[in-house]
Amino acid sequence: MSSTAEITARCQALFEDLNFSAARAWKAKAPGRKVIGFLPVYVPLEMIHAAGCLPLGIFGGGDQMEVIHGDAYYQSYICRIPRSTIELGVTGRLDFVDGMIFPFVCDVIRNLSGIWKMMFPNVWSKFFDTPQNFDPSIGGTYYVQELQELREGLETLTGRKISDDDIRRSIKLYNENRRLVREVYAFRAREPWRAPTSEVYLLMRAGLMMEVEEHNQMLRDYLDAAAREDRPKRDNVRVAIYGSFCEQPPLNLIKSVEMAGCYVVEDDYALVNRFLTEDVPTDGDPLEALALAYLKYSVETSCKYVPKEEDKGRFHVEAVRKCGAEGVIYATPSFCDPALLDRPMITHRLADAGIPYIAFKYAENSGQMQPIREQAGTFADSLKLWS
Amino acid sequence: MSEVIKEKSMLLQKEMIAKNYDAITSKHETGRKVSSTFVPGNLNELLMCFGIVNNLPEINAIQNGMRKVSGNYIMEAEKHGHSEDVCTYVKADIGMMGKGNIAPNGKPFPDPDVLLLSYTGCYTFMKWFELLREQYKCPTLMLHVPYEGDGHSTKNMRDYIVKQLKEVIIPGLEQVSGVKFDIDRLREYLKNSAKAEDGLVWCLEQGKIKPSPIDAYFGGVYYIGPMFTAFRGTPESIVYYDELMKEVQARIDNKQGPVTPDGTPFNDQKYRLVVEGPPNWTNFREFWKMFYDEGAVVVASSYTKVGGMYDLGFRHDPDNPLESLADYCLGCYTNRNLPTRVDILAKYVEEYEADGLLINSIKSCNSFSAGQLMIMKEVEKRTGKPGAFVESDLVDPRYFSAANIKNRLESYFQMIEQKRRGTGKAA
Ligand code: SF4
Ligand code: SF4
Numbered sequence: 001m002s003s004t005a006e007i008t009a010r011c012q013a014l015f016e017d018l019n020f021s022a023a024r025a026w027k028a029k030a031p032g033r034k035v036i037g038f039l040p041v042y043v044p045l046e047m048i049h050a051a052g053c054l055p056l057g058i059f060g061g062g063d064q065m066e067v068i069h070g071d072a073y074y075q076s077y078i079c080r081i082p083r084s085t086i087e088l089g090v091t092g093r094l095d096f097v098d099g100m101i102f103p104f105v106c107d108v109i110r111n112l113s114g115i116w117k118m119m120f121p122n123v124w125s126k127f128f129d130t131p132q133n134f135d136p137s138i139g140g141t142y143y144v145q146e147l148q149e150l151r152e153g154l155e156t157l158t159g160r161k162i163s164d165d166d167i168r169r170s171i172k173l174y175n176e177n178r179r180l181v182r183e184v185y186a187f188r189a190r191e192p193w194r195a196p197t198s199e200v201y202l203l204m205r206a207g208l209m210m211e212v213e214e215h216n217q218m219l220r221d222y223l224d225a226a227a228r229e230d231r232p233k234r235d236n237v238r239v240a241i242y243g244s245f246c247e248q249p250p251l252n253l254i255k256s257v258e259m260a261g262c263y264v265v266e267d268d269y270a271l272v273n274r275f276l277t278e279d280v281p282t283d284g285d286p287l288e289a290l291a292l293a294y295l296k297y298s299v300e301t302s303c304k305y306v307p308k309e310e311d312k313g314r315f316h317v318e319a320v321r322k323c324g325a326e327g328v329i330y331a332t333p334s335f336c337d338p339a340l341l342d343r344p345m346i347t348h349r350l351a352d353a354g355i356p357y358i359a360f361k362y363a364e365n366s367g368q369m370q371p372i373r374e375q376a377g378t379f380a381d382s383l384k385l386w387s
Numbered sequence: 388m389s390e391v392i393k394e395k396s397m398l399l400q401k402e403m404i405a406k407n408y409d410a411i412t413s414k415h416e417t418g419r420k421v422s423s424t425f426v427p428g429n430l431n432e433l434l435m436c437f438g439i440v441n442n443l444p445e446i447n448a449i450q451n452g453m454r455k456v457s458g459n460y461i462m463e464a465e466k467h468g469h470s471e472d473v474c475t476y477v478k479a480d481i482g483m484m485g486k487g488n489i490a491p492n493g494k495p496f497p498d499p500d501v502l503l504l505s506y507t508g509c510y511t512f513m514k515w516f517e518l519l520r521e522q523y524k525c526p527t528l529m530l531h532v533p534y535e536g537d538g539h540s541t542k543n544m545r546d547y548i549v550k551q552l553k554e555v556i557i558p559g560l561e562q563v564s565g566v567k568f569d570i571d572r573l574r575e576y577l578k579n580s581a582k583a584e585d586g587l588v589w590c591l592e593q594g595k596i597k598p599s600p601i602d603a604y605f606g607g608v609y610y611i612g613p614m615f616t617a618f619r620g621t622p623e624s625i626v627y628y629d630e631l632m633k634e635v636q637a638r639i640d641n642k643q644g645p646v647t648p649d650g651t652p653f654n655d656q657k658y659r660l661v662v663e664g665p666p667n668w669t670n671f672r673e674f675w676k677m678f679y680d681e682g683a684v685v686v687a688s689s690y691t692k693v694g695g696m697y698d699l700g701f702r703h704d705p706d707n708p709l710e711s712l713a714d715y716c717l718g719c720y721t722n723r724n725l726p727t728r729v730d731i732l733a734k735y736v737e738e739y740e741a742d743g744l745l746i747n748s749i750k751s752c753n754s755f756s757a758g759q760l761m762i763m764k765e766v767e768k769r770t771g772k773p774g775a776f777v778e779s780d781l782v783d784p785r786y787f788s789a790a791n792i793k794n795r796l797e798s799y800f801q802m803i804e805q806k807r808r809g810t811g812k813a814a
Binding site for chain 1: 467468469470472473474477504506509510511513514515517518520521524527529531533534536537538541543544546547550551554555724725726727728729748750753754756757758759760761765778
C-alpha cells in the first residue's frame with residue numbers, strides 16, 4: 001500500500017525527467033512499439049492507445065531546462081512553450097518519439113506543427129483540427145472523418161490496422177481514467193487539505209507519460225492513500241484557477257498559491273484528461289462516439305468557440321459554484337492570446353455572478369514567486385474578509 | 388510631408404471606400420443591413436447577394452493606424468482590461484468603440500446587424516468577434532475553415548465548409564436581411580470576381596520586370612484594396628483593375644518604377660526584395676521611404692496574399708459557387724502551413740529574381756509571426772540568398788522603432804552587396 005508521499009515522489013520523478021526515460025523504457029520493452037507525443041490542449045488519446053502506441057504529453061520544458069536553441073526560433077513576444085518544445089526536439093530528448101500530434105489550440109502551436117515537419121521530416125506529425133461547429137450533422141460529420149484520417153495515419157505509422165473494437169477497448173479504459181480523475185478532483189474539492197494541488201497536479205501530469213492502465217491504478221492508489229492519511233486542515237480560502245490550459249506554470253508557482261493561503265479546488269491545468277466531461281459510449285461506431293462526446297460533453301476553454309453569447313463563461317461560473325470556490329485566479333502564460341483575449345469576457349461573467357477574481361501572468365520558467373505569493377495572499381485575505 | 392500623389396486608380400479606390408463608409412453609416416436611413424467580417428475568408432459576393440453592406444474591422448484599424456489615432460484607442464482598450472500582449476487590431480477596434488466609434492467619414496458607425504465570423508487563418512478572429520458579440524449582442528455566424536496543416540486541403544474540409552455555408556451562413560444571412568438566397572445572383576458576382584482577379588494577378592506579376600513597375604508591398608497594399616475588402620464581385624472592381632493595369636502598363640512602356648509618396652517614379656532600383664508579413668501602418672510612409680531611399684523595391688510579398696492566393700491559379704468559379712468560396716477560404720495565405728509558406732516565398736525569391744527575403748515581424752500577429760525565424764532560415768537555405776528580420780507592430784505606434792529598423796535595413800543592403808561581390812555579380 002503506497003502513501004501519497006510515495007506516489008507523489010514517483011510522479012515528480014517522471015515529471016522532472018526531461019529525457020523521458022520511462023517512455024523510452026516502455027518503447028524498448030517490445031520491438032515495434034511506438035511513442036506518439038501530443039501537445040496541449042486536447043487529443044483523443046484513445047486513438048493513440050488503440051494503435052498500440054504510448055501517448056506522451058509534451059508540455060514544454062518547465063523551469064528546469066535551459067533553453068538555448070529554442071530562443072533562436074521565436075521572437076521575444078511569443079510564449080515559452082514552443083521554444084522549450086523545440087529545445088526538447090533539437091537536444092535529442094525526443095529522439096525516440098515516432099510521431100507528434102499538434103492539436104488546434106492557437107496559431108503558435110498550429111505553426112509549430114509546420115516547424116516540426118521541416119525540422120524532423122522523418123517523424124510522422126499531424127495537425128489535428130477539431131470542429132468549431134457543434135452540430136452533429138455538420139461539425140460531427142467533419143470530425144468523424146478527421147478521426148478516420150488520424151486512424152489511417154496511425155495505421156500507416158505502425159503497420160497495423162486499428163479495429164473498431166480496439167478503439168472501443170481504449171475508450172473504456174479512458175472512460176475509467178476520466179472517472180477516476182473526476183473522483184480525485186471531487187475528493188480535492190471536498191477535502192483539499194488531504195489532496196494538495198501540488199500533488200494532484202503531479203499525479204495528472206505523470207498520467208500523461210504512462211500507460212492509461214497504470215495510471216488508473218495509480219489514481220485508485222492515490223485516492224485510497226489520501227482518504228487514509230490524516231493531514232492538518234488550514235484556514236485557507238478555496239479558489240479555482242483558470243487560464244493555465246496550455247503552457248504550464250512552474251511547480252513552484254502551483255505550490256506558492258497554496259502556500260499563500262489558497263486551496264485550489266478546481267483548475268484547468270493540463271486539461272486533456274478532463275476535456276470530456278462524460279463517458280464516451282462504447283457501443284455503436286466508436287469514432288462517432290468520440291465525435292459526439294467532443295461536441296456535446298466537453299469543457300469550455302479558450303480554443304473552443306462558444307456559439308451562444310449567453311453561454312460564454314457559463315462553464316466557469318458553474319464549475320466554481322459546484323466545487324465551492326470562493327474566488328478565481330485567472331493565471332495565464334505571458335503572450336498567450338487565447339487566454340488573454342478570453343480574460344475580459346470570462347472575468348465579466350465572474351463579476352456578474354458575484355465571484356471575486358484576480359489575474360496574473362506567468363511563464364513556464366518564472367523564477368520569482370514572491371510577487372505571486374503576495375498577490376495570492378492578499379486575495380486570500382480579502383476573500384476571508386468578504387466571506 | 389507632402390500629400391501622397393494620387394494616381395487615377397488610387398482616386399477611384401478612395402471614392403469606392405468613401406462610398407462604402409457612407410453606406411455603412413447611413414444604414415438607419417437606407418434600411419440596409421451591415422455585417423462585420425474579416426479580410427481572409429471574406430465572403431463579399433455572398434453578402435452582396437443579401438444586399439448586406441460589408442464593414443471590415445481590420446480595415447478600420449488600418450485606417451485608424453494611418454490616421455495616427457490607433458495608439459489612443461489601444462490604450463483605451465488596455466485601460467479596460469485588455470492585455471498589452473494581444474493583437475492590436477482587436478484593441479484598436481474595441482478602443483474605438485469606447486471613444487464614440489466614429490467612422491473615417493466623421494459619422495458614427497452603427498451597430499452591426501450580423502458578425503460574419505469567417506474563421507480563416509487566424510485564431511484571434513474567433514475571440515475578436517466573441518468580444519464584439521458581447522458588446523453588440525447581435526447574431527454571429529461562425530464559418531470554421533480548417534487549417535491546411537498537412538500542406539493541402541482535403542475533400543472533408545471542403546465539404547465541411549460548403550455544409551456550413553448551406554446550413555448556417557446562408558440561412559443566417561437570409562434571416563438577418565430578409566432576402567432569399569439566389570444562387571444565380573452569386574454566380575454573376577463570382578464572374579466579376581474572377582475577371583478582377585485576373586487583373587490583380589497580372590499587376591502583381593509585373594514585379595518580375597526590371598525595373599519593377601510596381602512595389603508589391605507598399606504599393607501592393609493599395610492594389611489589393613478593392614479585391615480584399617468590400618468590392619470583390621462588383622463591376623467597380625473590374626473598372627478599378629482595368630485602370631490599374633493601364634497605369635502599370637504605362638510604367639512598363641516607359642521603363643518606370645512605381646510612384647513613391649513623393650510623387651516621383653522610383654526608377655533607380657538597386658535591390659529587389661520579397662517581403663513576408665504585414666506592414667506597419669502607423670508609420671507607413673516613413674517605413675516605405677526607408678526602402679526607396681536606399682533603392683530597395685519590393686517585387687513580391689506574402690501580405691498581398693492574405694485575402695486570397697490568386698497568383699497560384701485560384702479563381703472564383705461561377706460554375707461551382709459554394710465550392711469555390713470554400714476553396715478560396717482554405718487557400719488564403721495564413722491558412723497554409725509553414726512548409727508551404729516557405730515554398731511560396733522561396734519561389735517568389737527565385738521567380739522574381741529577388742536579392743533575398745525580408746521579414747517584417749509583427750508583434751501582434753501570431754498567425755504570421757510564430758515561426759518566421761524558421762521561415763527565414765529555410766528560405767535562405769533554399770535560395771542561397773540572404774534574409775533579414777525587422778520587427779514592428781501593425782497599429783501600435785509604441786512598437787515602431789525607426790532607428791532600429793533603419794539600421795537593420797542598412798546592414799541588410801550591405802550584406803546583399805557583399806553577396807553580390809562574392810558571386811562576382813555587378814550591383
Ligand atoms: S501558451 Fe497560449 S499562446 Fe502559447 S501556445 Fe499555448 S495557447 Fe498558444
Ligand atoms: S492576429 Fe494577425 S491575422 Fe489575426 S487579427 Fe491580428 S493581425 Fe490579423
